[in-house]
Amino acid sequence: MGDHEASVFSGFSRDTVRFFKELGENNSRPWFEAHRELFETAVMAPAKAFVAAMGEKLREAVPGIVAAPQVNKSIFRIYRDTRFSLDPSPYKTNLGLYFWDGVRPRMESCGFYVHLEPPTLLLGAGVYLFPDRFLERFRRAAVDPKLGRELAKILTDVRAKKGWLIGGQHYKRLPAGYDASHPNAEILKHTGLHVGRDGPIPQAFYSARFAEYCFERFVPFVPLHRWLVKILT
Numbered sequence: 001m002g003d004h005e006a007s008v009f010s011g012f013s014r015d016t017v018r019f020f021k022e023l024g025e026n027n028s029r030p031w032f033e034a035h036r037e038l039f040e041t042a043v044m045a046p047a048k049a050f051v052a053a054m055g056e057k058l059r060e061a062v063p064g065i066v067a068a069p070q071v072n073k074s075i076f077r078i079y080r081d082t083r084f085s086l087d088p089s090p091y092k093t094n095l096g097l098y099f100w101d102g103v104r105p106r107m108e109s110c111g112f113y114v115h116l117e118p119p120t121l122l123l124g125a126g127v128y129l130f131p132d133r134f135l136e137r138f139r140r141a142a143v144d145p146k147l148g149r150e151l152a153k154i155l156t157d158v159r160a161k162k163g164w165l166i167g168g169q170h171y172k173r174l175p176a177g178y179d180a181s182h183p184n185a186e187i188l189k190h191t192g193l194h195v196g197r198d199g200p201i202p203q204a205f206y207s208a209r210f211a212e213y214c215f216e217r218f219v220p221f222v223p224l225h226r227w228l229v230k231i232l233t
Contacts, residue, residue, distance in 0.1 A: 020043075054067060055067020058215065096113070098114075139175060168192030174188055197217070
């Protein structure tokens with residue numbers, strides 16, 4: 001698929017959903033190889049086109065967003081790493097797409113996430129897990145007089161968005177040396193900071209409107225994205 005073709009997105013299909021449902025029931029190499037053509041036409045081709053279309057939309061709000069329609073770039077690989085897992089299943093039963101901002105590797109960067117796992121679609125924004133070297137920087141920013149106030153307002157706005165949840169809390173106790181009475185104290189227990197919402201696959205998923213559908217839901221979280229990019233740069 002050439003760059004021009006990859007930029008034309010007309011929607012995912014019922015076959016996209018069917019592929020992952022059936023993969024969940026037949027998670028084996030022989031089944032996957034027998035359905036590789038379906039994977040290429042119903043999953044990879046529209047995924048590449050969607051990444052290009054979503055990148056164009058996101059750059060309207062976040063000019064530096066990276067949207068790379070390749071596996072191990074904006075498209076997560078379908079193969080599971082089973083080396084340290086008790087689950088021998090060779091394939092992921094979901095489609096993960098990520099759009100990130102910054103010069104660091106994608107999983108060290110803040111971004112926007114689209115996750116299909118039939119019968120559910122999840123959308124997310126933020127940083128799933130801070131690299132160790134950035135965790136203390138995040139905590140100091142969260143209690144900084146200026147940056148902390150900005151974050152508090154952003155999180156108040158996020159909590160007002162019905163159906164969206166703030167994620168990333170890891171610790172039960174506050175890190176040593178921080179004031180438990182600080183307005184952002186609970187956020188200091190986080191090792192990541194992200195928002196997410198899941199629900200049934202929308203009808204828009206099957207049309208060219210899906211990029212606009214995601215964009216409209218991501219835009220309210222651009223202030224959080226910008227704050228995270230600022231403190232992690």
